[in-house]
Structure formats: C-alpha cells, structure tokens
Amino acid sequence: MSSESEPLLRVENLKTQFFTEAGTVRAVDGISFDVHEGEIVGLVGESGAGKSVASMSLLRLVESPGEIVGGEITYKGETIFGLEEGPDGELQEREDMLSNQEMRDRIRGNEIAVIFQDPMESLNPVFTVGGQLREFIELNRDLSSEQARQEAVEMLREVGIPDPEQRYDEYPHQFSGGMRQRVLIAMALACEPSLIIADEPTTALDVTVEGQIIDLVDDLQEKYGTSFIWVTHDMGVVAEICDRVNVMYLGEIVEQSPVDELFYDTKHPYTEALLDSIPRPDKTVGELDPIEGVMPEAISPPSGCRFHPRCPDAREVCQRVHPENKQVDTAEGVPHRAACVKHDAFDVGYDESVPLAKSPQVTADSSANTETSVTDPERGTAGSSGGEGSE
Amino acid sequence: MGLLRYTTYRFLQAIPVLIGISILTFVLANLTPGDPVRLMLQGVEADQEMIEQVEARYGLDRPMHERYLDYMAGLVQGDMGHSFHRNQDVASLIASRIGPTLLLVLSAYAFALVTSIPLGIIAAKRRNEPFDHVSRIVALLGVSTPSFWIGIMLILIFAVQLGWLPSADLVYPWWSPEVYGHDGYLEHFVETIRHLVLPMIALGTLQMATLMRVERTQMIESLQGEYVKLARAYGVPERTILRKHAFQVAQLPIITIVGLNLSTALGGAVLIEFVFNINGLGRLFYEAIIQLDYQLIMGITMIIATMFVIGVIITDIAYAYIDPRVTYGEAE
Numbered sequence: 001m002s003s004e005s006e007p008l009l010r011v012e013n014l015k016t017q018f019f020t021e022a023g024t025v026r027a028v029d030g031i032s033f034d035v036h037e038g039e040i041v042g043l044v045g046e047s048g049a050g051k052s053v054a055s056m057s058l059l060r061l062v063e064s065p066g067e068i069v070g071g072e073i074t075y076k077g078e079t080i081f082g083l084e085e086g087p088d089g090e091l092q093e094r095e096d097m098l099s100n101q102e103m104r105d106r107i108r109g110n111e112i113a114v115i116f117q118d119p120m121e122s123l124n125p126v127f128t129v130g131g132q133l134r135e136f137i138e139l140n141r142d143l144s145s146e147q148a149r150q151e152a153v154e155m156l157r158e159v160g161i162p163d164p165e166q167r168y169d170e171y172p173h174q175f176s177g178g179m180r181q182r183v184l185i186a187m188a189l190a191c192e193p194s195l196i197i198a199d200e201p202t203t204a205l206d207v208t209v210e211g212q213i214i215d216l217v218d219d220l221q222e223k224y225g226t227s228f229i230w231v232t233h234d235m236g237v238v239a240e241i242c243d244r245v246n247v248m249y250l251g252e253i254v255e256q257s258p259v260d261e262l263f264y265d266t267k268h269p270y271t272e273a274l275l276d277s278i279p280r281p282d283k284t285v286g287e288l289d290p291i292e293g294v295m296p297e298a299i300s301p302p303s304g305c306r307f308h309p310r311c312p313d314a315r316e317v318c319q320r321v322h323p324e325n326k327q328v329d330t331a332e333g334v335p336h337r338a339a340c341v342k343h344d345a346f347d348v349g350y351d352e353s354v355p356l357a358k359s360p361q362v363t364a365d366s367s368a369n370t371e372t373s374v375t376d377p378e379r380g381t382a383g384s385s386g387g388e389g390s391e
Numbered sequence: 392m393g394l395l396r397y398t399t400y401r402f403l404q405a406i407p408v409l410i411g412i413s414i415l416t417f418v419l420a421n422l423t424p425g426d427p428v429r430l431m432l433q434g435v436e437a438d439q440e441m442i443e444q445v446e447a448r449y450g451l452d453r454p455m456h457e458r459y460l461d462y463m464a465g466l467v468q469g470d471m472g473h474s475f476h477r478n479q480d481v482a483s484l485i486a487s488r489i490g491p492t493l494l495l496v497l498s499a500y501a502f503a504l505v506t507s508i509p510l511g512i513i514a515a516k517r518r519n520e521p522f523d524h525v526s527r528i529v530a531l532l533g534v535s536t537p538s539f540w541i542g543i544m545l546i547l548i549f550a551v552q553l554g555w556l557p558s559a560d561l562v563y564p565w566w567s568p569e570v571y572g573h574d575g576y577l578e579h580f581v582e583t584i585r586h587l588v589l590p591m592i593a594l595g596t597l598q599m600a601t602l603m604r605v606e607r608t609q610m611i612e613s614l615q616g617e618y619v620k621l622a623r624a625y626g627v628p629e630r631t632i633l634r635k636h637a638f639q640v641a642q643l644p645i646i647t648i649v650g651l652n653l654s655t656a657l658g659g660a661v662l663i664e665f666v667f668n669i670n671g672l673g674r675l676f677y678e679a680i681i682q683l684d685y686q687l688i689m690g691i692t693m694i695i696a697t698m699f700v701i702g703v704i705i706t707d708i709a710y711a712y713i714d715p716r717v718t719y720g721e722a723e
Binding site for chain 2: 059104107108109114122124125126127128135139140184187191
C-alpha cells in the first residue's frame with residue numbers, strides 16, 4: 001500500500017467520450033488514479049457519473065460510439081493506452097501501446113478480470129456454469145481441459161457453492177442470483193489476475209446476500225492478495241471494503257483519499273451529500289438529506305465546478321472556476337485530494353465570493369421551493385432567473 | 392422427464408388435432424358446391440338412374456356423418472380410401488406423388504438455411520454498414536414478393552433468355568438413371584440438381600428472407616448481451632464469441648420459425664409445382680379439389696397435416712435440446 005513503489009495500475013488524465021448524434025458525451029473527463037498491489041480501491045458516484053465507462057476503458061472495451069480519446073493507462077509498466085503526437089501533429093496511438101491481440105491474449109482475464117453488475121444476465125443461458133468457467137480458465141491459464149475442469153470445481157467450492165461437482169453441470173437458470181454472483185467471482189479469481197474490476201457486483205442482490213458476497217470477497221482478497229477496483233454508488237459498501245476511495249461526479253474525480261479520511265474528514269460537498277443521503281437507523285426518512293436535483297447530462301456539463309448547481313456551498317466563483325483535483329490535506333503521508341475551491345489550496349477568492357442562489361432549471365422537479373430564494377434581495381447574482389412572486 | 396416420454400406425449404396430444412382437421416376438411420369438402428358424380432360423368436349422357444347407381448356404388452347416397460365414420464374406421468386400419476375419380480387407391484396415389492414435393496420443400500429449406508444464417512450473422516456483425524443495408528432490402532423484397540412470380544421470372548431469365556437451366560419438371564434421384572437416358576450416376580446427379588435449382592430458389596426465397604431477418608435481429612440482440620461483454624472481458628476471441636457465445640443463443644427463435652413455416656412452404660409448393668410443371672402432391676391436391684374427389688382431398692389433407700404436426704414436434708424437441716431452460720414437460 002505504500003505510495004513509493006510503482007503502482008500496479010496507473011491511470012492518468014483518462015478521457016473517454018461518446019460521439020452521439022446529440023453531441024459528444026464526455027463520460028470520463030480526465031480522471032487520474034492509482035491502484036497498488038493488494039489494495040481495494042473504490043470508484044464511487046451516482047449512476048451516470050462515468051464509473052462503468054471508466055472501468056471498461058481500463059480493458060479497452062468501450063463500445064461504439066464510445067472511444068478513449070486521451071490520457072494514459074499503464075499496467076505493470078505496460079501501456080494499455082497512450083497517445084503521442086505524430087509527425088503530422090495529430091495525436092496517434094503510441095508505439096508501445098498493447099495491440100488488440102495482446103490485450104485479448106495477455107491482459108483481459110489473465111491480468112485484469114471483471115465481475116459485472118447483473119449476475120442474472122452475465123452468464124450465458126445455454127451453456128453450463130462449469131463449462132463457462134472452464135472455458136475462461138483454459139483460455140487464461142496454461143491448463144489442459146481436464147485440469148481446467150478440476151480447477152473450476154475447486155473454485156466453485158472456494159466461493160461457497162455446495163456440491164460443486166454436481167453444480168458444475170447445471171445451467172445458470174438453476175442458480176439463484178447470489179449463487180450466480182459467486183460463480184462470477186469464482187470466474188474472476190480462477191483466472192488468477194492481479195486486478196479485478198468489480199462493477200457494482202452487489203447492486204442487483206438483496207441485502208443479506210450482499211453482505212455474504214462482501215465478506216466472501218474480503219476473505220478471498222486477503223487469501224489471494226488480488227487488487228480490486230470496486231465500482232459502486234453505495235457508501236456503506238465503500239466503508240466496509242475499500243482501502244482508498246475515488247469519488248466521481250460527471251466524469252471527473254472530485255475527491256480522492258484513504259477510506260477513513262473520506263468518512264471522517266470529508267473535503268468535497270458532493271461526498272458529504274452522498275454520505276448524508278445514506279439511510280441509517282438513527283435517522284428517519286424525513287431527516288434524510290438527499291442531494292438536490294439530478295446529475296446533469298455529461299453532454300453539456302455546467303460551467304465552472306460541475307457540481308455547483310446542486311452544491312449547498314456554491315458561491316459565485318464556482319460558476320467560473322473549474323477546480324482540478326488538488327491535494328488539500330495529508331493523511332499519514334497519503335495525499336487527500338479534492339476538487340473544490342473552498343479549500344485554501346485553491347486561491348481563487350472563494351471566501352470573498354457571494355453565495356450562489358440555486359438555479360431552478362437543473363432541478364425541475366423541486367423548482368417550487370428553490371425559486372423563492374432567487375429573488376432574495378441580498379443575493380443579487382442570480383437575478384436573471386425571474387422566478388418572482390411564487391410566495 | 393425423458394425425451395422418449397416427452398415425444399410420446401406430444402404425439403398423443405397431436406391426435407385430437409388431427410381428428411379436428413379431418414372433421415373440418417370432410418365437412419368443408421362435402422359442402423363445396425358441385426356434385427362429384429356429375430363432374431365424373433361429364434360428357435356422358437347420364438340419366439337419373441345412372442347417377443343414383445354411381446352414387447350408391449361409392450356410398451355417396453348415405454348421410455355425411457356415416458360416411459365420415461366409415462372413412463375414419465378405414466383410416467385407423469391404414470386404409471386411406473379410394474379415389475373414385477381416378478379409380479385408384481388414395482394411398483398409392485399419394486405415395487407416387489409425395490416424392491417430388493418433399494424433394495422440393497426440403498431442398499428449399501436447405502437453400503434457405505444455408506444462405507440465411509451466414510447472411511444474417513454477417514449483417515448483424517456489420518450492422519448499419521452497406522452490407523447490412525443491402526441485405527435488409529433483399530430480405531424485404533424476398534418477404535414481399537410472391538414465390539410464383541419469382542418462379543416465372545427465374546424461368547424467363549435463366550431458362551428462356553439464357554437457356555442455362557431447364558424450366559420444367561424434376562429429375563427424381565430415386566429413379567434409375569436409365570429412365571432418363573443418363574450416362575451413369577454422376578450425370579444423373581447433375582441433372583437432378585439442374586432441374587431442382589430454379590424451383591428450389593423460387594420456393595426458398597420467402598423462407599430465406601424471413602429467416603435472415605430473424606437471424607439478424609437475434610444476433611444483434613445476442614451480441615449486446617451481458618454474457619458477450621463478459622466473454623470479451625475474459626479475452627475470448629471475437630470469432631469464438633460470434634460462433635459460439637452469441638450464435639447459440641440466437642438460434643432458438645430460428646428453430647421455431649423453421650417449424651412453423653413448414654405450412655407456408657407446403658402451401659407455396661402447390662403454386663411452384665404449377666409454375667415448374669412438377670408432378671407433385673400439390674398438383675394432385677388441386678386436381679382433387681377441382682374434381683371434388685372427396686377421399687383424395689381427405690387423404691392429402693391428412694398427410695400434409697401429419698407432416699406439419701411432426702415438424703412442429705421435431706421443432707419443440709430440438710428447442711428443448713438446445714435451450715436448457717426448456718424442459719421436456721416436467722412439472723414446473
């Protein structure tokens with residue numbers, strides 16, 4: 001976990017965009033993070049924040065019309081993605097970038113495996129569970145068909161599937177959701193990768209099963225020492241399992257810190273809002289503090305800080321200044337980064353700036369109660385919205 | 392439940408269906424305007440007494456339900472009755488004419504499957520590329536053009552204009568080469584194919600177009616499946632994904648359509664037999680209807696219905712075989 005050593009995976013300024021008829025969607029817009037050996041790194045955010053696109057970018061499996069357009073992904077010193085300026089001045093793929101063939105043969109499965117969100121859909125309905133497991137093991141490890149079969153049975157046992165010998169020959173529809181997710185975890189571990197991307201692996205499961213799966217992953221992670229990127233929107237899961245956390249909002253990482261600091265010394269209002277919206281036994285539904293509005297489309301993100309239309313701490317300067325993800329604190333030698341201008345690391349005049357009235361167009365469903373504040377005479381900045389006289 | 396038990400069960404289920412068809416056909420044939428005896432005696436100076444004699448001879452003077460029960464009693468014992476118009480056994484008449492029809496229908500199906508599945512897969516893989524657009528237009532034309540018109544056009548172009556292929560009749564591979572004066576089996580085989588090509592395409596185009604559209608849609612859907620994404624993420628080569636992971640899931644609806652379209656194919660065969668002057672079951676059926684040859688109509692209907700029912704049962708068995716989620720009628 002030390003930050004001195006070369007990380008297992010380094011992502012720098014990764015940009016993935018979707019070229020749709022409606023315009024360019026900047027799904028992932030310049031994110032940087034590392035994953036070290038044996039670490040579970042969280043990638044957290046609301047749906048649409050770009051978490052899944054980011055994780056598929058790591059395998060170079062972004063589907064058309066999506067495309068990685070910039071940045072660098074380095075895995076164990078090898079370039080998964082990288083651009084350089086060509087002789088004509090245009091950006092082109094770097095020479096040392098792994099070819100599609102190499103990605104397929106050496107990276108996907110062997111080195112980086114995935115666990116998808118929906119265990120019901122992820123297994124092929126017409127092949128046996130064991131057959132699918134065996135196929136992936138055979139493909140990604142140097143084993144004969146018979147050895148792969150034994151390994152598959154062994155892995156099914158390892159993830160807690162009873163009677164693995166017998167279940168091997170059964171079809172996915174004969175497994176429950178939790179059991180299928182165990183199969184997918186077995187699949188990922190059986191290929192002996194160094195990194196597993198778990199893309200919301202417990203979202204589709206009910207809470208008791210979710211707990212079991214998280215415990216299972218925790219145990220197995222310790223045993224195999226595999227690194228994880230854990231994609232989720234659930235702060236509770238993050239607290240339980242992650243070592244370090246990256247919080248994403250609209251394609252950007254807005255806060256990055258070790259898990260304890262994230263919870264006890266939250267630096268970004270968005271993270272705070274996420275934490276406040278977790279249902280807890282000591283809070284009634286009325287006391288819950290959900291984030292206002294919905295996340296805007298990544299096709300035309302708000303100016304300045306992308307979170308400012310929903311941010312309780314927003315000031316005038318937030319409309320103008322787009323904060324990068326800067327180090328704002330240090331926790332046990334590990335930097336705590338946040339992309340919010342209210343911190344001293346940003347010297348853009350937040351303290352002098354006027355607090356911002358919330359603009360009504362972002363929160364169409366809750367406009368009635370936000371519009372009243374617009375005409376507050378003390379806050380002259382957002383006068384253009386013209387929502388007077390509703391009270 | 393075992394395959395054998397399932398099959399038996401399905402065949403037993405088919406019996407009431409076939410009985411229903413037999414009643415319907417019997418009633419409809421007998422209610423058709425026209426008198427079979429008068430049709431038979433056309434050109435003969437027949438008085439009332441003679442007509443009654445003929446009617447009595449073929450049992451046509453008895454009420455309909457009696458004749459029906461008689462017919463069914465015979466059918467159960469394997470007697471399909473007698474064509475009074477041709478004065479021949481219905482069973483042997485059908486036996487002599489079913490060969491060409493089966494040859495035609497089966498080869499049309501073979502043609503349709505062999506062309507539609509690869510084309511559908513390529514179209515799905517190259518979705519929204521030129522190949523896909525062209526194949527979709529071809530499929531649309533294929534679905535909307537009547538097969539007899541395609542047959543006539545094929546004859547005009549390949550038989551009349553270019554003179555490459557014969558336009559009439561089939562060569563029956565089950566007859567000996569000497570009958571046609573062919574020089575050995577190779578020539579016999581080549582001639583069989585040459586005669587078969589045009590009617591096969593004419594009849595098979597509709598099936599091909601239908602299957603191609605379904606195959607394309609199914610492959611597109613299956614290629615977007617999560618299991619395909621998973622396979623990609625585990626480094627499975629694209630060819631394997633296409634041929635194995637996506638393909639097998641996509642074939643399930645194809646099987647259903649092949650089975651159900653057997654009826655349109657057999658119906659289409661009647662027209663194609665006329666266009667290409669093939670002496671098959673379809674033409675025999677047509678003539679039987681025109682001549683109100685009751686027993687022959689019944690016989691052919693029952694044969695076609697049985698073939699259809701068998702086709703559907705084979706479809707269901709194949710479906711259960713390929714899709715593990717379908718069980719052989721077990722209690723859920």
